[in-house]
Amino acid sequence: MTSPLRLCVRRSPAPDAEGAATLVTLRLPSDISCIEEAVELVTRHCLAGHSATRTIRFRLQVVLSEALANAILRGNQGALDKWVEVRAELRAELIRVHVTDQGPGFDPSAVPEPIRPEQIDEAGGRGLFLIRRLVDAVQFNEQGNSICMILRRH
Amino acid sequence: MGFSQTKDQSGVAVLQVEGQLIVGNRQELKDLVQAALDRGERRLLIDFSRTGYIDSSGLGALVSISKRIREAGGELRLSGLNEDLRSLFELTKLDTLFAIADTPQQALASF
Numbered sequence: 134m135t136s137p138l139r140l141c142v143r144r145s146p147a148p149d150a151e152g153a154a155t156l157v158t159l160r161l162p163s164d165i166s167c168i169e170e171a172v173e174l175v176t177r178h179c180l181a182g183h184s185a186t187r188t189i190r191f192r193l194q195v196v197l198s199e200a201l202a203n204a205i206l207r208g209n210q211g212a213l214d215k216w217v218e219v220r221a222e223l224r225a226e227l228i229r230v231h232v233t234d235q236g237p238g239f240d241p242s243a244v245p246e247p248i249r250p251e252q253i254d255e256a257g258g259r260g261l262f263l264i265r266r267l268v269d270a271v272q273f274n275e276q277g278n279s280i281c282m283i284l285r286r287h
Numbered sequence: 288m289g290f291s292q293t294k295d296q297s298g299v300a301v302l303q304v305e306g307q308l309i310v311g312n313r314q315e316l317k318d319l320v321q322a323a324l325d326r327g328e329r330r331l332l333i334d335f336s337r338t339g340y341i342d343s344s345g346l347g348a349l350v351s352i353s354k355r356i357r358e359a360g361g362e363l364r365l366s367g368l369n370e371d372l373r374s375l376f377e378l379t380k381l382d383t384l385f386a387i388a389d390t391p392q393q394a395l396a397s398f
Contacts, residue, residue, distance in 0.1 A: 168310060191371040202344060254353075
């Protein structure tokens with residue numbers, strides 16, 4: 134069976150103020166069965182050539198899985214004609230991953246905290262919370278359809 | 288990734304999560320637990336000794352599973368969470384909702 138994923142890795146043409154970067158880009162269809170493979174591919178490329186602790190690898194895998202699931206199910210509403218773009222910017226000290234969907238976007242400040250006692254046994258609502266706790270910084274674009282997650286390597 | 292099922296000699300249904308527990312396979316785990324409940328199993332252990340990572344959908348599935356087992360009058364234990372996996376339960380306060388043992392042996396002994 135042919136994989137539907139197309140992974141393209143390229144090194145940025147010139148170093149900038151933050152030092153030389155490698156870009157890893159991946160485009161995947163809005164199909165949750167692709168998430169595990171996409172996470173493995175992006176994680177492998179993000180950590181290649183760097184010593185990574187088990188915890189950094191784990192955190193990267195979890196937040197990628199979360200962000201892709203959010204993009205596919207909430208952003209693109211599972212529409213098979215819509216895509217999710219992953220753009221990972223790899224630097225010596227940090228990894229900056231953007232995950233962008235083709236949905237209308239959402240207001241991240243309106244997402245409630247899932248750890249209040251009355252919400253603790255709810256089945257959903259922990260994705261964004263986990264991302265915020267597992268990476269060093271999270272940003273969204275103005276539209277709210279693109280998340281940027283920054284993870285320091287050490 | 289997948290799940291394996293065994294039955295302990297004391298009669299506990301043991302489900303092992305091999306690989307990831309994420310949005311793509313959480314329903315399969317829920318279905319396996321429901322099938323076990325339908326067979327009359329009331330003591331269940333889910334072991335994560337061979338698990339890579341869990342996402343929030345996987346955690347949510349465990350919450351749903353816990354409710355179903357409780358409603359059926361059964362008991363659920365979790366085991367084998369490494370430091371990283373356990374941190375997910377602690378961050379989300381789910382460590383207060385589940386009975387978590389370090390090893391499957393300890394979990395089985397606690398029923």
